[in-house]
Amino acid sequence: MNKRLPLGLGFVLLVLPCSLLVAFTHYPAVKAIINSLWNNASSRRPSRFVGLENYEAMIADDKLMQVLTNSGLYALGTIPAAIFLSVSMALLVNSRFPGTGLMRLSFFLPTMLPLVAVANIWLFFYAPGIGLASQMMNAVGLPTINFLGSTETSLASMMVVAVWKEAGLFMIFYLAALQGVPENLKDAARLEGAGPVRVFFDVIFPLLRPTTIFVAVNALINAFRLIDHIIVMTKGGPDNSSALLLFYIYEVTFRQRDFAYGATLTVLMVALLGALAAFQFWVLDRKTHYQ
Amino acid sequence: MSKSGASLEVRNLHKSWGQVEVLKAVDFDINAGGFLTLLGPSGCGKSTLLRLICGLDEVSGGEILIDGQVVTGKAAAERNLGMVFQNYALFPHMTIEENIAYGLKIRKVPTAEKKKQLDRVADLMALGPLLNRRPGQLSGGQQQRVALARVLVSGRPLVLMDEPLSNLDAKLRVEIRSEIRSLNKKLGITIVYVTHDQSEALSMSDRIVLMNAGEVAQIGTPEELYERPANTFSATFIGTPPTNIIDSSEVEYPADLNIAGGHDVKDCLFGIRPECIGFPTTDKNLRVKARVKSVEYEGKVFLIHLETAAGTSIVQSYSGPSVPQYGEEVTLGWAREHTHMFSKKDGRVITVSR
Numbered sequence: 001m002n003k004r005l006p007l008g009l010g011f012v013l014l015v016l017p018c019s020l021l022v023a024f025t026h027y028p029a030v031k032a033i034i035n036s037l038w039n040n041a042s043s044r045r046p047s048r049f050v051g052l053e054n055y056e057a058m059i060a061d062d063k064l065m066q067v068l069t070n071s072g073l074y075a076l077g078t079i080p081a082a083i084f085l086s087v088s089m090a091l092l093v094n095s096r097f098p099g100t101g102l103m104r105l106s107f108f109l110p111t112m113l114p115l116v117a118v119a120n121i122w123l124f125f126y127a128p129g130i131g132l133a134s135q136m137m138n139a140v141g142l143p144t145i146n147f148l149g150s151t152e153t154s155l156a157s158m159m160v161v162a163v164w165k166e167a168g169l170f171m172i173f174y175l176a177a178l179q180g181v182p183e184n185l186k187d188a189a190r191l192e193g194a195g196p197v198r199v200f201f202d203v204i205f206p207l208l209r210p211t212t213i214f215v216a217v218n219a220l221i222n223a224f225r226l227i228d229h230i231i232v233m234t235k236g237g238p239d240n241s242s243a244l245l246l247f248y249i250y251e252v253t254f255r256q257r258d259f260a261y262g263a264t265l266t267v268l269m270v271a272l273l274g275a276l277a278a279f280q281f282w283v284l285d286r287k288t289h290y291q
Numbered sequence: 292m293s294k295s296g297a298s299l300e301v302r303n304l305h306k307s308w309g310q311v312e313v314l315k316a317v318d319f320d321i322n323a324g325g326f327l328t329l330l331g332p333s334g335c336g337k338s339t340l341l342r343l344i345c346g347l348d349e350v351s352g353g354e355i356l357i358d359g360q361v362v363t364g365k366a367a368a369e370r371n372l373g374m375v376f377q378n379y380a381l382f383p384h385m386t387i388e389e390n391i392a393y394g395l396k397i398r399k400v401p402t403a404e405k406k407k408q409l410d411r412v413a414d415l416m417a418l419g420p421l422l423n424r425r426p427g428q429l430s431g432g433q434q435q436r437v438a439l440a441r442v443l444v445s446g447r448p449l450v451l452m453d454e455p456l457s458n459l460d461a462k463l464r465v466e467i468r469s470e471i472r473s474l475n476k477k478l479g480i481t482i483v484y485v486t487h488d489q490s491e492a493l494s495m496s497d498r499i500v501l502m503n504a505g506e507v508a509q510i511g512t513p514e515e516l517y518e519r520p521a522n523t524f525s526a527t528f529i530g531t532p533p534t535n536i537i538d539s540s541e542v543e544y545p546a547d548l549n550i551a552g553g554h555d556v557k558d559c560l561f562g563i564r565p566e567c568i569g570f571p572t573t574d575k576n577l578r579v580k581a582r583v584k585s586v587e588y589e590g591k592v593f594l595i596h597l598e599t600a601a602g603t604s605i606v607q608s609y610s611g612p613s614v615p616q617y618g619e620e621v622t623l624g625w626a627r628e629h630t631h632m633f634s635k636k637d638g639r640v641i642t643v644s645r
Contacts, residue, residue: 184380187347192394192445193368202393206384 035263075223086170119232296481297448305352331502373442562631571624
């Protein structure tokens with residue numbers, strides 16, 4: 001049983017996974033950092049080292065500020081809504097009502113659908129005049145709103161889609177956590193005279209805190225990397241009102257073919273996401289485990 | 292604020308889960324300030340019974356009275372009782388202080404009064420230095436004390452305990468056992484205690500309700516249950532090692548052994564406690580021949596495991612000289628007054644006329 005692999009064979013076996021990791025993760029990451037310090041090559045002049053010039057341009061970029069604001073608003077809007085909705089759905093399907101199996105399925109369905117397909121469905125919903133949303137508003141006498149076509153409503157409309165899409169997945173996490181809350185803790189609180197609302201806020205919700213933090217951090221990360229339904233539904237418009245960070249990077253890099261600035265923005269995004277991940281692992285993890 | 296306890300009465304209580312009847316016509320009562328134990332093997336319905344009393348589950352039939360008042364339809368919180376759960380059920384996200392004062396907080400007890408009550412029980416249960424910790428930082432015994440404190444802080448006259456000692460090690464169990472007993476006496480609160488451990492029940496209770504398969508097998512003081520088992524279940528459940536049950540056909544008994552109620556000795560099972568079995572001294576003794584299968588040294592006594600020709604196992608708890616050896620065939624004997632006689636038909640006790 002205690003046979004040792006020859007050292008040479010060990011290296012050979014490691015080469016394949018390592019080369020994949022290097023080729024698709026480490027090399028691009030390093031290359032992005034390097035690219036962000038060089039300017040773009042053109043047919044007339046080669047790329048040249050420019051130091052932090054790209055970063056200076058980034059700080060002065062008004063459009064980036066708008067995109068970051070959008071991403072921030074998007075996070076602030078979707079996270080509480082998704083948490084509220086997913087906890088409510090989890091409580092509902094965790095109860096003893098008949099038909100909870102069907103409810104679980106229907107709540108989870110949006111998560112299983114591909115985002116591009118979902119985006120197309122919602123395009124129909126939002127279509128001015130003929131869409132479901134317009135028809136419902138007309139039925140109660142409200143004027144038609146061009147949800148995706150006006151700067152005031154496009155971001156909010158994107159947020160509704162994201163909440164609808166994400167809540168089902170988060171519900172699964174909450175459902176698992178809810179089933180892990182010991183019955184006798186709820187019994188103990190009930191015996192002390194706590195009603196159902198009190199039991200929820202005093203006992204159940206605090207015990208769901210690790211899940212809430214996990215869900216919140218994931219939703220936050222999603223808010224910065226979301227791209228699919230923006231490409232399908234609004235292309236960031238009108239007037240960049242629904243552009244998020246990753247979409248902006250995509251635009252800069254592949255539409256405007258400004259690879260140097262694209263790399264700079266990518267470094268910014270990786271730094272942001274890295275900071276979030278560090279916050280989750282080091283700060284919150286330590287504060288949420290009671291035992 | 293040591294209030295006296297409340298009496299409890301359970302009348303003809305039934306509970307079914309769907310088609311399964313888990314409690315069948317349970318009746319018992321306990322006086323204010325008493326210590327009642329619900330004893331039985333796992334699955335006999337004792338924990339279900341406790342949940343019915345405290346109002347966490349609804350009864351299927353019958354009545355529960357606390358201090359003479361019917362509480363059957365009332366919510367758990369309105370029954371004025373406390374409960375200690377098997378795994379303590381401490382809230383892991385609250386400090387010990389918040390845990391203990393949780394009920395007071397819900398009932399909006401004024402801060403000064405809350406502080407007074409908290410100090411009282413923290414003092415009583417020796418929890419002072421632990422008040423700012425969380426349950427996860429406490430040992431099992433300390434958590435148990437917190438659970439008791441949480442129940443005592445409200446001054447509830449009736450306290451239910453669901454196997455509160457089962458997660459503790461043996462030494463701590465004995466300590467907390469006597470602690471619970473002294474709280475019962477000192478504060479005068481009524482305690483209903485659930486356990487499957489017969490020695491715990493014997494040592495703590497004023498009264499024991501022995502349960503088997505959803506029915507009451509016997510109710511009585513510990514002495515009554517030990518000395519006058521009402522049926523073979525009671526005889527074999529109480530006592531370590533349990534009572535030996537031997538078919539009368541295997542036993543040589545004096546011809547003048549009479550039983551009340553016109554029963555024939557041939558239709559009887561004999562029950563004898565291991566410590567009552569010796570070797571025959573007079574011809575009045577009942578006797579049985581058996582072969583020694585093994586001998587265990589227990590310190591004070593030897594436990595001798597024997598088997599009769601018909602294959603009945605017998606345990607003898609023996610402390611005399613010349614311990615029988617493995618494989619030896621011996622004649623065991625015991626006095627008539629130590630013999631419990633049970634009907635072969637239903638296992639109920641038959642009174643011996645002595």
